[in-house]
Amino acid sequence: SAFSGAPAMANDSVLKLTQDPNQWVLQTGDYANTRHSKLKQINADNVGKLQASWTFSTGVLRGHEGSPLVVGDTMYVHTPFPNIVYALDLNNEGRILWKYEPKQDPNVIPVMCCDTVNRGLAYADGKVFLHQADTKVVALDAKSGKVLWSVVNGDPKKGETNTATVMPVGDKVLVGISGGEFGVRCHMTAYDMNSGKQVWRAYSIGPDSDILFDPEKTTALGKPVGKDSSLKTWQGDQWKIGGGCTWGWYSYDPETKTVYYGSGNPSTWNPAQRPGDNKWSMTIFARDADTGMAKWAYQMTPHDQWDYDGVNEMILVDQEVDGKKRPLLVHFDRNGFGYTLDRKTGELLVAEKYDPAVNWATKVDMDKSSPTYGRPLVVSKYSTEAGGEDTNTTGICPAALGSKDQQPASFSPETGLFYVPTNHVCMDYEPFHVSYTPGQPYVGATLSMFPAPNSHGGMGNFIAWDARKGKIVWSNPEQFSVWSGALSTDGGIVFYGTLEGYLKAVDAKTGKELYKFKTPSGIIGNVMTYTHKGKQYVGVLSGVGGWAGIGLAAGLQDPNAGLGAVGGYAALSSYTALGGQLTVFALPN
Amino acid sequence: SAFSGAPAMANDSVLKLTQDPNQWVLQTGDYANTRHSKLKQINADNVGKLQASWTFSTGVLRGHEGSPLVVGDTMYVHTPFPNIVYALDLNNEGRILWKYEPKQDPNVIPVMCCDTVNRGLAYADGKVFLHQADTKVVALDAKSGKVLWSVVNGDPKKGETNTATVMPVGDKVLVGISGGEFGVRCHMTAYDMNSGKQVWRAYSIGPDSDILFDPEKTTALGKPVGKDSSLKTWQGDQWKIGGGCTWGWYSYDPETKTVYYGSGNPSTWNPAQRPGDNKWSMTIFARDADTGMAKWAYQMTPHDQWDYDGVNEMILVDQEVDGKKRPLLVHFDRNGFGYTLDRKTGELLVAEKYDPAVNWATKVDMDKSSPTYGRPLVVSKYSTEAGGEDTNTTGICPAALGSKDQQPASFSPETGLFYVPTNHVCMDYEPFHVSYTPGQPYVGATLSMFPAPNSHGGMGNFIAWDARKGKIVWSNPEQFSVWSGALSTDGGIVFYGTLEGYLKAVDAKTGKELYKFKTPSGIIGNVMTYTHKGKQYVGVLSGVGGWAGIGLAAGLQDPNAGLGAVGGYAALSSYTALGGQLTVFALPN
Numbered sequence A, B: 001s002a003f004s005g006a007p008a009m010a011n012d013s014v015l016k017l018t019q020d021p022n023q024w025v026l027q028t029g030d031y032a033n034t035r036h037s038k039l040k041q042i043n044a045d046n047v048g049k050l051q052a053s054w055t056f057s058t059g060v061l062r063g064h065e066g067s068p069l070v071v072g073d074t075m076y077v078h079t080p081f082p083n084i085v086y087a088l089d090l091n092n093e094g095r096i097l098w099k100y101e102p103k104q105d106p107n108v109i110p111v112m113c114c115d116t117v118n119r120g121l122a123y124a125d126g127k128v129f130l131h132q133a134d135t136k137v138v139a140l141d142a143k144s145g146k147v148l149w150s151v152v153n154g155d156p157k158k159g160e161t162n163t164a165t166v167m168p169v170g171d172k173v174l175v176g177i178s179g180g181e182f183g184v185r186c187h188m189t190a191y192d193m194n195s196g197k198q199v200w201r202a203y204s205i206g207p208d209s210d211i212l213f214d215p216e217k218t219t220a221l222g223k224p225v226g227k228d229s230s231l232k233t234w235q236g237d238q239w240k241i242g243g244g245c246t247w248g249w250y251s252y253d254p255e256t257k258t259v260y261y262g263s264g265n266p267s268t269w270n271p272a273q274r275p276g277d278n279k280w281s282m283t284i285f286a287r288d289a290d291t292g293m294a295k296w297a298y299q300m301t302p303h304d305q306w307d308y309d310g311v312n313e314m315i316l317v318d319q320e321v322d323g324k325k326r327p328l329l330v331h332f333d334r335n336g337f338g339y340t341l342d343r344k345t346g347e348l349l350v351a352e353k354y355d356p357a358v359n360w361a362t363k364v365d366m367d368k369s370s371p372t373y374g375r376p377l378v379v380s381k382y383s384t385e386a387g388g389e390d391t392n393t394t395g396i397c398p399a400a401l402g403s404k405d406q407q408p409a410s411f412s413p414e415t416g417l418f419y420v421p422t423n424h425v426c427m428d429y430e431p432f433h434v435s436y437t438p439g440q441p442y443v444g445a446t447l448s449m450f451p452a453p454n455s456h457g458g459m460g461n462f463i464a465w466d467a468r469k470g471k472i473v474w475s476n477p478e479q480f481s482v483w484s485g486a487l488s489t490d491g492g493i494v495f496y497g498t499l500e501g502y503l504k505a506v507d508a509k510t511g512k513e514l515y516k517f518k519t520p521s522g523i524i525g526n527v528m529t530y531t532h533k534g535k536q537y538v539g540v541l542s543g544v545g546g547w548a549g550i551g552l553a554a555g556l557q558d559p560n561a562g563l564g565a566v567g568g569y570a571a572l573s574s575y576t577a578l579g580g581q582l583t584v585f586a587l588p589n
Ligand SMILES: O=C(O)c1cc(C(=O)O)c2c(n1)C(=O)C(=O)c1cc(C(=O)O)[nH]c1-2
Pocket: A065, A113, A114, A115, A117, A162, A163, A164, A177, A178, A179, A180, A181, A245, A246, A247, A264, A265, A307, A309, A400, A401, A405, A406, A545, A546, A547, A548
């Protein structure tokens, strides 16, 4: 792991577990979000012989995001709404040790923007943590499934929901919240791991005391943010319904006790209704894990006009940039830029397009002396605000779901490369005036999506990226967006799933396809690996859905439905149907 | 196939297709219901290397009975309610060529007695036939999925539903009907294959003109049945709500143009309310395919007191009995007796218990001169009528779901043996008075089920049976009832699925387990095989449900719910969850 030399923590049990490649205890593989495994029993030479070893139906349909966890001889599997949790016995090909089925009001479903997904469980100290769709956070006894404590993090009646996983850090669990399409003012909250008591809450938007910013000490691009850094960038009370949701992935650097995550779109999608930079939406935050205080913040897409939520994972690696080894944070933003920052200082080192189709901005201004330093240089013909309300801006790349959405990338220390599941999709975007009603959609734009024009015709690529230089090393075209999380291993291979349902393994150096298997349904889950009794297994959840698969998942037909995704992904129904299955792979005996 | 020398028919295209082992065009494999394949690429020596080759989620949960069909390069897959039909492209690992989704009123679900199952599609002459839960029979164009015609066979408001497959015979399709737990008077109906026009309908119960019996020519155990053979065995009008449903499997002998099938329980389950033999419930019928006229009939369980529906498949084979080659019909009845009859004459040759636990009758009287010839000799302590209404009769074996239910057996001409998925389950049965209301349950008994006592503790066996002698050759204990249809092949192996979800392959001679694979959900579907581009594949649907799995499928908890099955199969929830997936197996390349 990237942090093998890290100092001991008050509670470093999870850190220790993540250093054992035989287990898979965090959704993200490790705190650094590398999604890389040191296992190499399955490798580039033999992966072509991989077989489905055993399978498990979750009993739930629709989008299955996240992955199972493996702790010791037990596998923990979650489902989309109603968020069932299974403990499966690995000594017995998935016999069910216990099952936990929360009772949730199904009225939460219509206020989930992008399918009934859940990005999975967390584990720490004999407890399994579930953050339900209805925002209830539950700690279960890992042995029995018994509820140890539960706490309510939000109110679905106001459009507050949850899809994200939980990050256990020290003696706390960190949880985010969704609702950017419902005018929720979102936050990150730390609860005490043993009692469920709230320890701190940091809003993305609002007064300094709400966002846990110190005007003097919190920096942005190396400078103190100053007083009211958020409030100053909003008109009137608009910030109170300003979005900036925290539904992505969270990272943690135990050396500095810093938590990293991004915030989502400012509400509404109609930019004319919210003049200003709309800080701190679309922002990477570095916060102290104990107090929540922000160390630094970097807003990638000021005054968003495209719904380019900044929530994608922050991958923490140490690499040489310009001849100097640095503590990096690498982030593939929805807006199409791959960012490399110094994770200690927040200094911006690299910002380059990781999909050549990206056209809404020419580049990110890297000139430290420029007044627009660190900002994307927007191409006015792709500004959805420029034309005003009710004007359709066409041919914007990427589409609202970004050059990459929540599907997490992996990083291989062996190759020094990042493996990134990407979208190759563009859009037309027509903003309109919308008024706010609690619990009602507060979107204010009509979208349609389509494959990037003048390209290979497909809607995705799976790429290898060099974050030191900001360069694509290789790129495999895919017919649909790659909506599944990657896994790289010391076997010299990278796994990912496709929306048609294929699990694929490719050579980490060249991208050459070495294996594929058609799982029951489209894959939007993340590939994980573990060993059991000395044998390496690879697991992945199938179950088409998420924003890209919302047409299938929710049975929508109108091409503009599903926030514009239905039309673009309509062809998916020729490849797969709803599902909810785990497939576990291994080499033949 | 058993009928290779059969004469040509008006329309023998299906017959020809069933003679090609590369395809799987009838649910039952062939008209004789042998479920045997001549394929042997996968055989006893290499089946241990079998792999899941590709998979497909049907997008529907609950009990998946029946199997896919393969015609040429296309696979046709059906689902339980809402009875979706998929045409999958075998040249493209199951890419969806077309999908047909009927619009059905979900109010049919509560009038389906034993889960929302469907036993699959039929194919003939470029048409795919679907018999929906709501009794609509639909002919689809096999290339496009376009509806060619449809006809309504019954009325769910009266409790008339369908779960059975369709049998295409000559220029007709034969369809049955369910509703024995709702007082439906059931029938077999032939529709013109090209127009959907009704050709004949034969009730199981009623006047001779309704049941298509010729008092002089229709025989029972070699003697003409005489006038009003059914009406005479009922009191008053009870026959009008008398059951005798036809939801099982149908066979056809093209040489004699005879259709064989069985009828189900008399309604109600409270025997005191329907004195008499209740003919022709619980009966094997041999009928002329063109006219529906009955050639012979044999009632296995006169005046049923246990719900031992006689609908299980009739397997048509030619074997030597007592030194003489005879045209046989072999039938494993719910009542626990394995019957061997002469299928031309209806002569009873063998009737022996195929589960040693069977205790409700000592034997079937085989003495031709006895007044009880051909009748089971009931043990009075297991007569549920003897104690009268509201008396619980305990320890009856088998339980109402029989020593075998609809799960079809296979016959291997190589070994001369039948491979039978069985239940090893007993029951307590308490009849009570019930009054008839159309569309309301008309059951009149409370049941509970449990594993056969003083045995191996499990609820099933998978057995090899010699029908010439009426003897078990080998028997493999199973923890749960084997609710999946068997497949035997010229590879010397037999496949079946288990309720926990395992696909198993055993040696046809010895029963030795050679392979098992844990599919996503419990298997109640039937195993099938085919080749594509020279490679042999084995396919099976997973998706727990059916009567045995109704607790899981419908989310029932009360042990007496699900007509008594919930308690007995409660442990199933530790092994599997709801699903709906096809798994296709092959040897490694
Ligand atoms: O702003 C929000 O609160 C919010 C929440 C979510 C979510 O919770 O899944 C998504 C989005 N936004 C979003 O913009 C988006 O592209 C998206 C994709 C997905 C998905 O799981 O496929 N969720 C979400």
